[in-house]
Amino acid sequence: MATPIDHSRQKEYAFEMAASSIRFGPGCTKEVGMDMQNLGSKRVCVVTDKNVSKLDAMKQVHEGLARVGIEYTVYDRCRTEPKDSSIKEAIDFAKPYQPDAFLAVGGGSVIDTAKLMNLYTSFPDAEFLDFVNAPLGKGMPIPGKLKPLVAVPTTAGTGSETTGTAIFDLVEKKAKTGIAHRNLKPTLGIVDPLNTRTMPSAVHSSSGLDVLCHSLESWTAIPYHQRTPRPENPINRPAYQGANPISDIFSLQALRSTVKFLPRAVKDPEDHEAQSEMLLAATLAGVGFGNAGVHLCHGMSYPISGQNPGYKHKGYVTDNIIIPHGVSVAVTAPSVFRFTGASNPDRHLAAAEAFGVDISQVKKESAGEVLGEALAEFLVELGDQPRGLKDLGFKEEHIDDLVEGTIPQQRVLMLAPSLSTEIEEERGQLRQLFEQSMSY
Numbered sequence: 001m002a003t004p005i006d007h008s009r010q011k012e013y014a015f016e017m018a019a020s021s022i023r024f025g026p027g028c029t030k031e032v033g034m035d036m037q038n039l040g041s042k043r044v045c046v047v048t049d050k051n052v053s054k055l056d057a058m059k060q061v062h063e064g065l066a067r068v069g070i071e072y073t074v075y076d077r078c079r080t081e082p083k084d085s086s087i088k089e090a091i092d093f094a095k096p097y098q099p100d101a102f103l104a105v106g107g108g109s110v111i112d113t114a115k116l117m118n119l120y121t122s123f124p125d126a127e128f129l130d131f132v133n134a135p136l137g138k139g140m141p142i143p144g145k146l147k148p149l150v151a152v153p154t155t156a157g158t159g160s161e162t163t164g165t166a167i168f169d170l171v172e173k174k175a176k177t178g179i180a181h182r183n184l185k186p187t188l189g190i191v192d193p194l195n196t197r198t199m200p201s202a203v204h205s206s207s208g209l210d211v212l213c214h215s216l217e218s219w220t221a222i223p224y225h226q227r228t229p230r231p232e233n234p235i236n237r238p239a240y241q242g243a244n245p246i247s248d249i250f251s252l253q254a255l256r257s258t259v260k261f262l263p264r265a266v267k268d269p270e271d272h273e274a275q276s277e278m279l280l281a282a283t284l285a286g287v288g289f290g291n292a293g294v295h296l297c298h299g300m301s302y303p304i305s306g307q308n309p310g311y312k313h314k315g316y317v318t319d320n321i322i323i324p325h326g327v328s329v330a331v332t333a334p335s336v337f338r339f340t341g342a343s344n345p346d347r348h349l350a351a352a353e354a355f356g357v358d359i360s361q362v363k364k365e366s367a368g369e370v371l372g373e374a375l376a377e378f379l380v381e382l383g384d385q386p387r388g389l390k391d392l393g394f395k396e397e398h399i400d401d402l403v404e405g406t407i408p409q410q411r412v413l414m415l416a417p418s419l420s421t422e423i424e425e426e427r428g429q430l431r432q433l434f435e436q437s438m439s440y
Contacts, residue, residue: 341368
């Protein structure tokens with residue numbers, strides 16, 4: 001009698017590389033009409049928001065589509081940091097129009113909304129929670145191809161133009177969650193540095209911090225071959241697989257570029273080289289984390305955003321009280337990387353070196369401390385950043401709810417080095433991380 005195989009304990013043995021096609025260059029947005037024509041599209045749903053709808057990127061889209069005579073409609077009610085209600089409203093707009101392709105023009109919130117409009121118009125009979133990440137949703141794999149989606153990012157941050165991930169607030173659960181599957185990724189990302197020139201300094205800053213954490217988290221995630229379980233069918237291999245040799249190249253380069261160019265992009269609105277390099281870094285990091293994944297900073301950021309006690313970020317023009325995603329991610333970073341340092345000192349030291357630290361005399365056991373210190377210094381020098389959760393309005397009594405909002409984020413927590421898989425021990429570790437993140 002053969003011993004039955006326990007698939008849940010089998011470690012992964014392979015990794016996959018998936019990313020959207022990317023076109024990078026100043027002015028390349030004007031090609032978008034021809035792109036839609038080349039994809040065979042006859043009826044396009046353009047997705048944007050009220051702010052971006054007034055910008056030159058949308059002017060290029062209107063002109064490009066009109067030039068080739070493609071019929072289109074515009075949905076411009078995307079919400080910054082989308083909620084399930086705003087996503088459902090967008091889907092309800094798209095379904096009766098029955099587009100044969102989507103064109104997203106905006107930041108990560110717009111592109112993520114367009115991905116989900118595409119998903120639920122391609123599978124109109126699906127329940128909303130069918131594809132949402134478990135345990136908050138059913139976590140079903142997307143069973144087939146979607147319609148073409150072209151993404152034109154106007155912020156340098158999320159890398160959403162390269163990834164199969166879409167994030168939103170599930171309001172009744174007080175948690176950020178999302179859908180992650182390779183079939184969600186855009187067909188083409190049009191990455192045009194001219195489109196980020198209108199970004200306010202505060203948006204450059206917070207979206208750049210998202211790039212910083214994407215690169216750091218994917219660089220320090222558990223190696224792909226340590227992830228369990230190995231999928232029985234390759235369709236179930238997650239997009240977020242753990243650090244791997246190809247993602248490493250993208251993540252480390254994105255980190256180096258962010259450290260060099262983000263402070264310049266934030267301080268000088270006329271520094272077009274720095275803006276262009278940050279947009280490229282966002283795309284590089286998108287390829288890196290889109291295949292390796294993120295871990296604790298992102299897992300902890302979702303309840304921070306979802307449970308905002310009333311913080312409004314300086315320089316953000318929005319009707320809603322939001323903690324910008326990059327701010328909510330970076331606020332725990334100094335504590336997180338102190339905690340993960342022991343898991344792989346060499347990687348943490350290489351990351352510290354990217355911040356300009358002389359690591360020649362640093363002992364391996366100090367790797368996390370040194371990287372945490374370098375990060376805190378970088379954030380302070382960048383300026384206008386909350387110096388911990390206290391500055392966002394959180395108090396000691398909020399910590400339990402923050403911990404409980406983090407625990408369902410297993411899709412990213414499973415990639416966190418040093419984090420226990422035993423639930424009570426994990427709770428204790430998360431509590432300590434939130435306590436340490438109250439100020440830096």
